[in-house]
Every structure is written in structure tokens, then in C-alpha cells.
Amino acid sequence: MRAIALLVSVFMSACAVAQPESIFEPIAWPHRDPVRLASGAPGPAYWQNRASYEISVTLGTESREVAGSLECEYEKNSPHALAFLWLPTPLLPGESLTLELEFAMTIPPRGRLGVYEGEAGEVFQLAHWFPNIAKYDDVHGWNVLPHEGDGEFYTDFGDYTIELTVPADHIVACSGELVNQDEVLTAVQRERLAQAYTTTDTVVIRDFHEIPAEPARDMKTWRFEAKDVRTVAWASSRAFRWDAAIAADDRPVLCQAFYPKEGDGTEDDPRWNAAVEYGQFSINFYSEWLSEYPYPTATNVGGVVGGMEYPQIVFCSIDRDPRSLFGVTDHEFGHMWFPMIVNTDERRHAWMDEGIDSFINHYSFSEYWGEPRRIGSADFIVEKERSETPQPIMTYPDRVRSGDLGYLAYGKPAYAFRVLREYVLGEDRFDEAFREYIRRWSFKSPQPEDFFGTMEDAAGADLGWFWRGWIYEAAKFDQGVYDIDPEPRRGNLSVTVANYERMVMPIDLAIEYTDGSSERKRVPVQAWTNGSTFAVSWPAEGRSIARVVIDPDEMLPDIDRDDNVWEARASDEDASEPEAVMD
Numbered sequence: 001m002r003a004i005a006l007l008v009s010v011f012m013s014a015c016a017v018a019q020p021e022s023i024f025e026p027i028a029w030p031h032r033d034p035v036r037l038a039s040g041a042p043g044p045a046y047w048q049n050r051a052s053y054e055i056s057v058t059l060g061t062e063s064r065e066v067a068g069s070l071e072c073e074y075e076k077n078s079p080h081a082l083a084f085l086w087l088p089t090p091l092l093p094g095e096s097l098t099l100e101l102e103f104a105m106t107i108p109p110r111g112r113l114g115v116y117e118g119e120a121g122e123v124f125q126l127a128h129w130f131p132n133i134a135k136y137d138d139v140h141g142w143n144v145l146p147h148e149g150d151g152e153f154y155t156d157f158g159d160y161t162i163e164l165t166v167p168a169d170h171i172v173a174c175s176g177e178l179v180n181q182d183e184v185l186t187a188v189q190r191e192r193l194a195q196a197y198t199t200t201d202t203v204v205i206r207d208f209h210e211i212p213a214e215p216a217r218d219m220k221t222w223r224f225e226a227k228d229v230r231t232v233a234w235a236s237s238r239a240f241r242w243d244a245a246i247a248a249d250d251r252p253v254l255c256q257a258f259y260p261k262e263g264d265g266t267e268d269d270p271r272w273n274a275a276v277e278y279g280q281f282s283i284n285f286y287s288e289w290l291s292e293y294p295y296p297t298a299t300n301v302g303g304v305v306g307g308m309e310y311p312q313i314v315f316c317s318i319d320r321d322p323r324s325l326f327g328v329t330d331h332e333f334g335h336m337w338f339p340m341i342v343n344t345d346e347r348r349h350a351w352m353d354e355g356i357d358s359f360i361n362h363y364s365f366s367e368y369w370g371e372p373r374r375i376g377s378a379d380f381i382v383e384k385e386r387s388e389t390p391q392p393i394m395t396y397p398d399r400v401r402s403g404d405l406g407y408l409a410y411g412k413p414a415y416a417f418r419v420l421r422e423y424v425l426g427e428d429r430f431d432e433a434f435r436e437y438i439r440r441w442s443f444k445s446p447q448p449e450d451f452f453g454t455m456e457d458a459a460g461a462d463l464g465w466f467w468r469g470w471i472y473e474a475a476k477f478d479q480g481v482y483d484i485d486p487e488p489r490r491g492n493l494s495v496t497v498a499n500y501e502r503m504v505m506p507i508d509l510a511i512e513y514t515d516g517s518s519e520r521k522r523v524p525v526q527a528w529t530n531g532s533t534f535a536v537s538w539p540a541e542g543r544s545i546a547r548v549v550i551d552p553d554e555m556l557p558d559i560d561r562d563d564n565v566w567e568a569r570a571s572d573e574d575a576s577e578p579e580a581v582m583d
């Protein structure tokens with residue numbers, strides 16, 4: 001069997017060169033109309049509905065329940081009647097509706113929310129804690145895909161007023177801003193909070209030794225307001241230390257950390273004591289690179305939740321070393337841009353938030369620690385694509401095979417956008433287009449085609465082949481040296497490169513000459529529009545080729561690198577055999 005397999009693979013690599021032309025066929029974008037333009041921009045008829053909430057609940061620490069009432073103001077901006085609100089009459093364009101209801105929820109022990117059992121008391125982390133109106137949009141109408149777990153959330157923006165009644169010794173963190181500090185904070189805490197708004201050095205607003213010895217019997221109501229957010233989350237605990245400082249002197253975003261004693265650190269190993277600093281770094285880094293952070297607070301809560309993002313607030317697990325805490329904090333704060341500001345459909349397109357977020361995290365992590373994180377090489381893609389029949393990135397997260405979500409929603413798309421930025425478009429051109437995407441779609445809901453269209457529009461590049469190879473399809477990639485004229489022939493040197501698989505990429509050659517000189521050559525991806533082999537020729541100018549390497553930086557996920565190198569036969573015995581010469 002082994003011999004047969006070997007023969008088949010030799011035969012395949014020699015003969016079965018892929019015909020890649022069809023990967024260049026134009027992609028027919030769906031939904032191009034006055035709502036969403038062919039350029040990828042929102043059109044003149046773009047609309048989205050809006051859902052604002054006033055919510056009032058009480059936390060039952062014994063019963064582990066939140067119970068209360070809400071009023072939802074639903075603004076309908078779509079230009080047609082909305083029949084299925086299950087009301088006596090449809091909701092007409094421009095009309096709004098007020099829903100009032102009472103609700104209660106038992107807090108599950110862990111997941112995207114939960115309860116941490118700290119030595120000084122429980123940490124309650126609350127998310128998805130109130131009845132929320134589904135998203136109705138121009139693409140799918142009511143978004144009625146059920147929540148199965150891996151596909152996250154897709155909701156409308158709105159303004160929130162939140163009243164949280166909790167035991168009087170609790171400290172509360174919530175999306176948005178605290179608006180009744182006079183009623184819930186001590187004079188000393190108010191003074192420290194005011195100080196935190198003036199400095200980038202972390203101020204401790206409530207320290208561990210200030211936690212009352214006996215649990216309180218009375219209750220207090222904390223009031224928060226959050227504007228233009230897609231949901232709100234909060235946390236409450238008597239065990240919290242509360243740290244805060246602004247992000248930068250000219251960026252008065254209050255970066256906060258709330259955590260129990262189990263997250264306390266030392267001078268040498270600061271653990272959660274550094275959480276404000278990590279938050280400041282992320283908020284500043286992404287504000288400067290992408291777009292200004294638009295919210296007044298950026299809060300991190302330590303507890304049972306491993307890592308989860310909500311508007312202006314993130315939950316990260318308490319037990320982490322510095323790199324891990326930085327990594328998860330930075331990832332969750334990266335989500336403030338995707339999907340909290342650029343409001344994508346997480347139920348269908350996890351790559352649009354997790355993938356793009358992991359991509360931006362690569363640069364943030366590298367900047368902070370001076371070395372890249374996990375999105376550093378193509379090897380993990382090569383390994384994965386070799387090992388099984390892969391699914392495309394464009395797979396709904398709940399349809400991704402078990403265990404593959406980290407690859408398909410995070411790692412592979414993050415790497416794809418690195419390739420697009422660092423290899424295909426170049427950093428300046430990519431960044432200009434990427435920022436345009438964020439400008440166009442901040443506080444709106446883009447579809448995948450709006451991202452693709454904007455990147456092409458603003459970069460001035462046809463990238464259909466890239467979206468098709470990397471995102472729509474699970475195409476494999478394999479270039480190899482097919483033929484070579486290492487000595488001048490009619491005055492020219494020539495390297496013929498073959499494309500053996502479906503994915504196409506530009507050709508990147510490193511050439512070493514026998515005279516010791518060397519150079520790099522780049523051939524645009526259009527080399528492959530008319531066939532699967534391409535001869536790169538250039539004037540010899542008296543030189544001969546000693547060595548050629550395709551993709552010398554190993555940036556591309558080439559599933560067979562053995563045929564990427566050609567070396568002239570040397571006279572000494574240690575020299576390697578020429579590889580993949582087929583003339």
C-alpha cells in the first residue's frame with residue numbers, strides 16, 4: 001500500500017497541475033441595492049432598527065437569581081410593515097413600540113456568565129440576563145437562528161438605563177457609566193474615583209482590606225447608563241478590589257479592573273494588579289491604529305468566565321499568568337471594535353469578529369511583548385489542511401466540526417488577514433482600506449460582502465481570488481519549481497513555477513547567483529489567470545542561477561515545501577541533490 005501511495009503522489013505532483021483560472025471568476029455579491037452598495041458601503045437607503053431598554057433587577061445572592069422588570073422601546077426604521085411581532089396590528093414604518101415585562105433568571109454556575117466562589121464572597125458575572133428583542137435586518141428578516149452555543153449574538157443598538165439592586169457591601173461593575181455614585185459610594189471612594197479620572201496611574205478605589213468583615217443585610221441600588229450598545233453586562237461582588245485610571249492624558253476613557261483577592265499580585269508578579277495597565281494598552285493601541293474608542297469606560301472583571309466580551313466590559317478568568325491575562329484582556333477589548341462597534345452577525349459569521357479580532361491582537365501582542373503570539377507562522381494551517389478535508393472559513397459557527405472553531409473562526413482567518421496585509425496589499429494600503437471599513441460600518445451591521453467590497457473599493461484591488469481561496473472555499477495551496485534555465489538562454493534566465501492546488505497567490509522568488517549576488521522577485525497573482533504554470537524570465541546580464549527559493553519567508557501555507565527549492569549541483573559531496581527539475 002505504501003509503494004502505491006508513493007507512486008500515486010509522484011504521479012500527481014508531476015501531472016495533475018490544477019487549473020486555477022476559475023478562482024478568478026467574478027464573485028456575484030448578494031444584496032447589492034440602495035441598502036448596501038456594490039462598493040461595500042452602506043447605501044442611501046440603509047436602515048436598522050433600534051432597541052433601547054430600561055431595566056431594573058434585584059440580585060438574589062442566596063437564590064442565585066436576578067429578577068425584575070424591563071421596558072423596551074423598539075424603534076422600527078425599516079421601510080415596510082413588520083407583521084410578525086405577534087401583536088394585533090403590524091408595526092408600520094417609522095412607528096415604535098414599547099414592551100413591558102417582568103422576568104427572572106437563575107444564574108448558571110459557569111459559561112459566558114456565572115458565579116466564582118471567592119474566599120471573601122462570590123463574584124456574580126451577569127450577561128444574557130434579560131429578554132432581548134431579536135434582530136430584524138434587510139438580509140435575513142428576523143434573525144431566528146437558535147442559540148446553540150458556538151454562534152454568539154446579533155442584536156440592535158440602543159440606549160440602556162440599568163438599576164441593579166444588590167447587597168450594600170457589594171461593588172458593581174457594568175457596561176456604561178455609574179450615574180448615582182453619591183448614593184452607593186463612600187466619600188473616600190468618590191474622591192478616589194475623581195482622582196482616577198485625572199491620571200494614567202492606577203488608583204485603588206476599594207482595596208481588599210476595606211471589605212467589611214460581616215456581610216451586609218441591607219441593599220443598595222446602583223444606576224448605570226450605556227448609550228449605543230448592543231447589550232449590557234454587569235458583575236457584582238463583596239469581594240472586589242476596584243482599580244481605575246484613564247487610558248491616556250488625551251483619552252479620558254476610564255479603564256477599570258474589578259477582581260477578588262485570588263487575583264491579587266506582587267511587585268514582581270502583578271497578576272490582576274496590572275489589569276488596568278493592560279486595558280489601557282489595548283484601548284490606546286486600537287484607538288491609534290483603527291478608530292477612536294467611542295465609549296466612556298473599558299472594564300475588566302476577574303471571575304469564573306474564561307474570557308468573554310460585552311460592550312465596555314469584559315470578563316476574564318481570575319487564574320492567569322501575565323501573558324495569558326494580557327492575551328485574553330487584549331482579545332476581549334479588541335472585541336470592542338468587532339463586534340461591539342462594527343456590529344456583525346456573530347450567529348453566522350464568527351470570523352468577522354473572532355478572526356478579525358485575533359488578527360488585530362497579533363500586532364497588539366507583538367507590540368507589548370516584543371515578540372509575536374500564536375499567529376506567527378503558516379505551519380498550523382499547513383498541518384491542518386494536510387490532516388483532513390477542511391471546512392471553509394465561511395461556515396456558520398454552529399456547523400463547524402467539533403474542536404475546529406478555534407482554527408476556522410480565529411486562527412485561520414487571522415492568518416489570512418496577515419497575509420493580505422503583509423504579503424498581498426502591503427501595510428499602508430491594507431490599513432487605509434481596513435480603517436475605511438471601520439468608518440463605514442461603525443454602529444451599523446455589515447455582511448461579509450460589505451467587508452470584501454470595501455477592502456477592494458478602498459484598496460483599489462480585485463481580491464475575489466483571495467476571498468474565494470481563503471474564505472469561501474477551503475482551498476489548498478502548493479507552488480513548486482517546475483522548470484528552470486539556470487544558465488542564460490537567448491540572454492535570459494528563467495524559472496517556471498507551477499501551481500498544483502486550487503488556491504492562488506503571487507509568486508515570491510529569492511534568487512542566488514553563482515557570483516554570490518542575490519535578489520528577490522515578486523510576480524502578481526494574475527500570473528495564474530491563464531494557466532497553472534508561469535515562466536518568470538529576466539535578463540541574465542552575465543549571471544547564472546545557483547539557488548532559487550519560492551516563498552523564502554515561508555509566509556504562505558504551502559502544503560509541500562520540498563519542491564520550493566532548486567539548487568545547482570555543486571562539486572562537493574555535501575551539496576544537496578537538485579530538486580523538482582523537470583526538463
Ligand SMILES: [Zn+2]
Binds near residue numbers: 331332335353354357
Ligand atoms: Zn473572541
